[in-house]
Amino acid sequence: MKKIDVKICLGTSCYVMGSSYLQELVDMIPLKFGDKVNIVGHNCLGECVSRGEHGKPPYVQIDGEIVESATIEKVLEHIEKKL
């Protein structure tokens, strides 16, 4: 089975808006989903620039789909839907 790819944006805007806390997912996800999910950090997904003033950081990319205003709960929920 193909793994779900989760990318957490660690760029400046996302980091100050909460992705620093999202890093805890690196411990939570394997506990909850085993090896079905592949989680990595990203230097900057570029969403803050492309979405401009309508953007809502922090951003997390799950299998190519962007989750805005991401929280730990929101990310876990999205992964569950995908599974």
Place this chain on the structure above:
Amino acid sequence: MFIDIDCARQKKYSQNAYGDYFASKRAPGRVIAVLSDGLGSGIKANILSCMTATMLLKFIEAGADIRKACEIILNSLPVCKVRKISYSTFSAIDCAEDGTARIVEEGNPKFIWIRGGNILDFQPQTVASKTFADRQMRIYDIKLEIEDRLIFCSDGVTQAGLGSNGLKLGLRRDGVIGFILRLLYDDPFISSRDLSKSVVEFALSAESFRKAKDDISAVSIYFRSPRKALVFTGPPYHAEKDNEYANAFKNFDGKKAICGGTTANVVSRELNVPVRAKISVNSGALPSLMEMQGVDLVTEGVLTMTRAAQYLEDAESAISDDAAGQLVKFFLDSDCIDFMVGAKVNPSHYDPNLPVELEIRKNIVKKISKLLEEKHIKKVTLQYI
């Protein structure tokens, strides 16, 4: 050639101010520095040594006659209530990048000159003060060669351990020389920063219970080929020039760093080298380092540089091992640092929802370059792209 200079200090035990003072300045083509030891210790010594060092630095920079300068300083220092004299000792160094150096000492231990693991012996010209007959200055005009080192100490180093069982007369000049030669044998290319720190640490360990009986200071000068570094921060203003700048970065001869997630993306895209960000559970701290082949250091931008500026500003405090600490280490281990500052701004950084502490890149780079130049005596160039 590059003159790598640094000073390490330790306060006398139970005092809350340094009695020794070190001042230095990098003028075009030369470095001027003064190490002064004030009479007594604590605040009084701090004032005497600070006045001596800063006045002498100005006099030398202006090209004044050193003898006249010293007389003026001695006459203007405040008189000690206890000893009824105005006094502070000093070592003044005026070193040009072609290797010619003039050194003037008064009262401080004779400096140490090392070439190829050997101590060079040299005779000074002695000049007595007109108004203070017992005060003599030693003047040396020397020619340095590449890889030469000069070490200046306050008497707190040569007299460390004085009166203890093992060292009845303290470390003395010979003890300090022995230590430095062993250190250089193990690490011939040690930086001035590390060498001066090691000498102070050695002197402190000679004192019983590591309680310094006097202020301990060591200045190291290392004459060597410059270590170059390039920092690329911020995407270029004209996106069509991304490739040109990414290639200039790739072809740079020296150590390289990237500060900024978007900048890393630009370089990664143009040079076709992947960048990897690491996750570390460190909520609230700085984003961790990233990895890119061929680049020595890749960090997030504004947050990391702001923290690095804080570390550079407060040089006495311990530098943490986070990304900003690594960036500071990168700076301090280089002599000439070039900044390529991309002028493109990320509008999302100006979102009023973001913390106000989020600095503007240009300002923070300016602040870092000023600190590196003035406080850490580095050569810095800024290029806005």
